[in-house]
Amino acid sequence: MLEIKGLSKSFDGTEVLKDISLQVDKGDVMTIIGPSGTGKTTLLRCMNFLERADAGIMRFQDAEIRLKTVTKKEISRFRRHTGFVFQNYNLFLNKTALQNVTEGLLARKISKEKAEKAGREALDRVGLSDKCAYYPAQLSGGQQQRVAIARTLAADPDIIFFDEPTSALDPELTEEVLTVMRKMADEGMTMVVVTHEMGFARHVSNKVVFMENGKIVESASAKKFFENPAEERSKEFIRMVG
Ligand SMILES: Nc1ncnc2c1ncn2[C@@H]1O[C@H](COP(=O)(O)OP(=O)(O)O)[C@@H](O)[C@H]1O
Numbered sequence: 001m002l003e004i005k006g007l008s009k010s011f012d013g014t015e016v017l018k019d020i021s022l023q024v025d026k027g028d029v030m031t032i033i034g035p036s037g038t039g040k041t042t043l044l045r046c047m048n049f050l051e052r053a054d055a056g057i058m059r060f061q062d063a064e065i066r067l068k069t070v071t072k073k074e075i076s077r078f079r080r081h082t083g084f085v086f087q088n089y090n091l092f093l094n095k096t097a098l099q100n101v102t103e104g105l106l107a108r109k110i111s112k113e114k115a116e117k118a119g120r121e122a123l124d125r126v127g128l129s130d131k132c133a134y135y136p137a138q139l140s141g142g143q144q145q146r147v148a149i150a151r152t153l154a155a156d157p158d159i160i161f162f163d164e165p166t167s168a169l170d171p172e173l174t175e176e177v178l179t180v181m182r183k184m185a186d187e188g189m190t191m192v193v194v195t196h197e198m199g200f201a202r203h204v205s206n207k208v209v210f211m212e213n214g215k216i217v218e219s220a221s222a223k224k225f226f227e228n229p230a231e232e233r234s235k236e237f238i239r240m241v242g
């Protein structure tokens with residue numbers, strides 16, 4: 001469904017991503033793990049055209065995109081089929097939960113009635129049907145992140161990207177967000193998740209990509225990675241965080 005080949009990216013002459021290749025199939029939950037500063041966020045941002053890669057191609061559904069010369073049209077097509085959940089939610093503070101969720105749908109010229117129906121359904125899926133009229137400031141961090149997830153769900157994406165969706169949250173609130181994500185995984189949603197949550201990587205994801213210093217060290221099934229990693233560095237990392 002989504003394939004990346006040979007993605008590289010430098011900032012000011014320093015290469016932060018080196019020849020990254022990976023493949024996401026329909027229904028996969030891929031976790032991208034590794035130490036801080038390794039390039040995980042940059043990879044996700046390059047894969048979503050929030051950042052321009054210097055080299056590499058993407059195959060997405062039936063299209064092949066050259067990352068360096070991607071066009072506006074290619075980006076908007078990609079965005080119509082994908083969602084992105086940020087570490088800090090990125091909600092509009094002056095809009096209610098429901099308005100945040102429907103905003104993107106209305107921008108796509110979907111009728112107010114249909115958008116609100118889809119918005120309420122999405123909020124219901126993340127357990128927030130009673131919070132439609134609340135503003136972000138009236139919600140906990142965990143609830144705000146669930147609104148952000150509902151916003152992506154409402155658009156019925158084929159794949160959702162998450163960049164450390166729980167790293168700004170206390171343990172309890174982390175759990176409520178992970179529960180929603182686990183449910184999405186069970187329902188077959190295709191997800192690519194940058195995370196430090198090793199329990200999620202081990203028990204919910206089916207594919208693990210372990211990165212360090214801008215490179216993929218090991219890419220394997222979650223079972224293989226955690227039970228019998230091929231690389232010495234992977235073993236060390238698992239010992240350290242596991
Ligand atoms: N906009 C930017 N300009 C310059 N350097 C950046 C920028 N964004 C990230 N970097 C650098 O790229 C490297 C990878 O960062 P990042 O992708 O945020 O890592 P991770 O998400 O794994 O912690 C780091 O050395 C970081 O300082």
Ligand SMILES: [Mg+2]
Pocket residue numbers: 040041042164
């Ligand atoms: Mg990061």
